[in-house]
Amino acid sequence: MLQQTPVNRVLPVWHTWLDRWPTPPALAAEPAGEAVRMWGRLGYPRRALRLHQAAVTITEEHRGSIPDDLEQLLRLPGVGTYTARAVAAFAFRQRHAVIDVNVRRFVGRAINGRDDQRTAVSRQDLELVESLLPQDAESAARASAAFMELGALVCVARAPRCVACPVRQECAWQRAGSPAVEGPGRRAQSYAGTDRQVRGLLLAVLRESRVPVRQDILDSVWDKPVQRDRALRGLLDDGLVVAVAPGVYALPGE
Numbered sequence: 001m002l003q004q005t006p007v008n009r010v011l012p013v014w015h016t017w018l019d020r021w022p023t024p025p026a027l028a029a030e031p032a033g034e035a036v037r038m039w040g041r042l043g044y045p046r047r048a049l050r051l052h053q054a055a056v057t058i059t060e061e062h063r064g065s066i067p068d069d070l071e072q073l074l075r076l077p078g079v080g081t082y083t084a085r086a087v088a089a090f091a092f093r094q095r096h097a098v099i100d101v102n103v104r105r106f107v108g109r110a111i112n113g114r115d116d117q118r119t120a121v122s123r124q125d126l127e128l129v130e131s132l133l134p135q136d137a138e139s140a141a142r143a144s145a146a147f148m149e150l151g152a153l154v155c156v157a158r159a160p161r162c163v164a165c166p167v168r169q170e171c172a173w174q175r176a177g178s179p180a181v182e183g184p185g186r187r188a189q190s191y192a193g194t195d196r197q198v199r200g201l202l203l204a205v206l207r208e209s210r211v212p213v214r215q216d217i218l219d220s221v222w223d224k225p226v227q228r229d230r231a232l233r234g235l236l237d238d239g240l241v242v243a244v245a246p247g248v249y250a251l252p253g254e
Contacts, residue, residue: 050078
């Protein structure tokens with residue numbers, strides 16, 4: 001849920017999910033459409049399907065318990081490098097490099113002396129961050145959390161709080177004179193008028209209905225038929241919506 005979504009938006013949905021589905025088997029026992037419905041307006045709803053698929057895999061292959069092995073975590077649906085390492089480090093207190101945008105910025109400045117605007121994580125990135133971790137697993141897990149917190153709260157993208165940073169004296173970026181970011185910055189993604197917005201509007205209608213929805217009802221949410229049809233086809237292709245009859249649609253499993 002925290003992927004690409006702020007904590008303050010995630011918390012109420014997370015609490016609601018845990019109240020309803022306290023364990024992976026509890027989620028796996030319900031249709032995938034219920035996961036999409038409960039996802040609400042968090043955005044990127046394919047994550048809801050992946051969570052449901054992961055719950056099914058955990059139930060069928062791991063006796064209902066989340067595996068603590070990194071390679072097994074990576075094989076779960078929807079779990080990538082960052083999520084698998086974060087779970088292994090923070091839930092199971094293991095020694096793994098965990099790199100999000102905040103860790104990348106902190107390490108890029110403190111160690112390499114520059115702001116790092118890349119989004120992809122390379123093997124070299126993982127090796128560098130891992131080299132900074134203590135050898136003791138518990139201490140390494142705590143250090144991973146510290147890197148993330150420093151990047152999120154102190155070594156922020158704009159107006160970093162360098163005077164409050166515990167590694168200021170050793171920071172290569174400070175010694176280099178705090179050079180500006182090289183190259184173009186990342187642009188904020190637009191939303192209004194995009195296919196993402198139309199997909200969200202269509203999904204909202206289906207989430208709020210406990211019975212299949214006719215095409216004419218979906219047609220009323222957006223007045224541009226070509227874009228609306230394209231968005232609906234995308235939802236069908238992604239498995240977020242199913243056609244239960246010609247011109248009648250529902251969430252999966254309903």
